[in-house]
Amino acid sequence: MGAFSRAFVEFVLTNEVAKRLLEWSRDTYSPDEHYWATLNYNTHLNAPGGYKAKSDPTIWTSRYANWGESHCYGQIIRGICVFGSLDLPSLLNRHELIANKFYLHTDPIAYQCLEELIFNRSKLDLPLNDATFYRRMPFLLPS
Structure with a gap:
């Protein structure tokens, strides 16, 4: 992802x-x-917006998945946490853009609450939790 x-x-x-x-x-x-x-x-392809810097394996901004490093309040399925509503407070403080994974049949309230939060943040033009975190990323284009 x-x-x-x-x-x-x-x-x-x-x-x-x-x-x-x-x-x-x-x-x-x-x-x-x-x-x-x-x-x-692949720097040889010279893709616009492609990552040209040295890769940092400690920075994951695209997706967060809990493979057991934190407590899972939802369910563990095939070794990965399927988030539940009690996981939401900790998820809201994370920097990743996507949380993996939610199943509607496991805890529909968790998914619906997160969907409503994202809608409200978009509609009300609320700022990100910590925009400076994203501004410091080495792969961002200068503004």
Whole structure:
């Protein structure tokens, strides 16, 4: 899972190398695990919005998944926490853009509360918890 610029997505949809890589990856195991990363980190492709800096394995801004490093108030399914409503207070203080995973049939209230929060933040134009965290990311384009 990743968060990409519009220019990068347009590159993925129109670039011949990207199209051929996608076609080739159809016959590989778990293509989603390597397709996006290959295009995003390969400096030879010169993808707009691609990551050019040295990778920092400690920074994960796209997705948060609890693989057992924190208490799970929902359910553990195949080794990963499926978040419940009691997980929401800790999730609200995280910097990742996406929380993985929610199942409607496990705890629909958790999903609905998070959906309402995101809607309200968008509608009311409320600021992020800590916008300076995102501004310090080495991969952001200067504004």
